[in-house]
Amino acid sequence: MSVTVESVKCACPDCVCVVSVNNGVEKDGRIYCDEACATHHKDGAGCHHAGCACHG
Structure with missing residues (x-):
């Protein structure tokens, strides 16, 4: 059996x-x-995606 991953959480913590x-x-x-x-x-810029406030 194999599994195909289509989506992942961004690797930025x-x-x-x-x-x-x-x-x-x-x-x-x-x-x-x-x-x-x-x-x-x-x-210093964030990813600018709605609902995300990351800046590293």
Whole structure:
């Protein structure tokens, strides 16, 4: 039996977003919801998704 994962929680620890594996930003083998999370909020910007207040 095999399982196909289609969505995962963003790898950013402060983020609450769930992202499609196919549409996420992959960095270092982890899936992030967008570039801000993938770069560990180096510019201090959050992901700007509704309901999420992450800033790394």
